[in-house]
Amino acid sequence: MTIELELKLLADIGLVGFPNAGKSTILRALTNSKAQVAPYAFTTLNPQVGMVRLWDDGTFDHGPGTFIEDDRQATSSGIISTASIVDPFRTEAIRFTIADNPGLLAGASENVGLGHSFLRSIERSLALVYVVDFSKDEPWDDVEVLRMELEAYKEGLSSKARLIIANKADLAVGENGGSEDEVRTAKAKLQRLETAAAYMANSGGEGGEIQVIAVSGKYRQNLDKVVRTLASIVDGERGAGQV
Template structure:
């Protein structure tokens, strides 16, 4: 939400009250190019024509994506990310140092998917590469000052042509390896702190002139340039990880409930859509037990078709272990509100409503229809879904709610731990 503040007559400033929240972004990443090889010869006193001693170029840096709990949004990401280039080789046999890795820190819960290119685009790229093949062949060499590529006298062996055939053979091997390797599209779910993977690898460094030394050619006057780093285009999608997800219609009191049971302080107001991005709060108990609660922005009818905030925040419900439906029992039809929420969740992701759930009957302290609506809701709702009446504004019955939430989360965590141990035992048996 933007607010205009008058400073002086005729002057104004723009201030953003809400921090920008980004949970989906498309990024192009590129590994660092390899450093160039060096053309150098040993020169010392009484050694006018020493052997070649140019160093190889350093490998380019990698692009690494790492999950961290210190980040909560993807807004720090750029549209283009490149690692550092490798250092060029130096004389006296000194190889170039490796380029610095680029570590991209993303929030825990980020899903990384590679964007697949259309076959037509690949065909056009192959055609362009074929047209520029000769130019690229000429551009891959680093020549000694005043040296020429075709400098062999007539009748003698052209050592540069021999070196060029050697590099052509290596290029063919690289292309063959790319064709034969099973290059699967990247799809990684970063669900743990400090979990990381290499997105793009840096290019190999170029060869120094000692690489082309033979018994016939004792003074090669050329080296190669470093290879290009890998390039990928990926989509980053953030799905909030929390034990409990609060879902409800706009102005149902989700933000007020979150602030009353946790340490979070989301914005609260008496109008719809006060929450424009998910808030995650931590519920602390006396014995230092903790669980996390996510406040999802309000859903409206048609949210599965991307109406309102729609898909922008429905994705944050997927990871919640328990779904808590926050229903305003002081409204005209609480049961219809519940059916609307369940329909939208099921339409967005089939099977989502079968997840363990709980109903929080909020605003139960209001006089008038609240008490009658609560009794009617208890009759209409399936008995398998517990209902806890609360007043989030005045923090009434909040202690019972936190006790019920802890009991449910503890059971789910025990089941997850048993499942993890069984998988580990199966993996150990296989090896």
């Protein structure tokens, strides 16, 4: 007799994106996990899970420094560490887990690039988050491909999507805040992403509002808003599960 066991990872939030979109950077910035970060695709080969702890004063815990270095830089500078989290002056408001999954490829639903094993690891999450490279010309196309891959793998899976993280916003506007043209282009791209998110939420059986937040995971910019949004999503999903 042969018994085959299949592990389906359980995390509150599952990150979904193409290779090199910055999912591992986001995970490290939010949770201080040791997910590998490097400037090339397929850095993450297995699901990684980190925990977010949000305090009653609206802050959350993250690692040292103001930006996320790739592992080669971090190793040489000796900054990788995991600080203990005990604080007598604040009360924990909520904690939740986030899973960074290996990047999907077009055709993942047909098991291209071991897509089935990656998709299996997220289907039990309470909610899903699309992570896209905002510095690309048309990041909304990536969101649509990701949505279609989720649906092709399992009908209704994309209805768990609640947030689009437009990562690498620092690259979209260049150095020193960007020129007027760069800022104008970035705002137009963000609006286009929001339009795409609204369309997905209002058609095709999506499960609810899909928010869009532009961030720089590397420089930890706008992550407070991401954490507050995720905390609200998780709290709502947990409450719905108890009804």
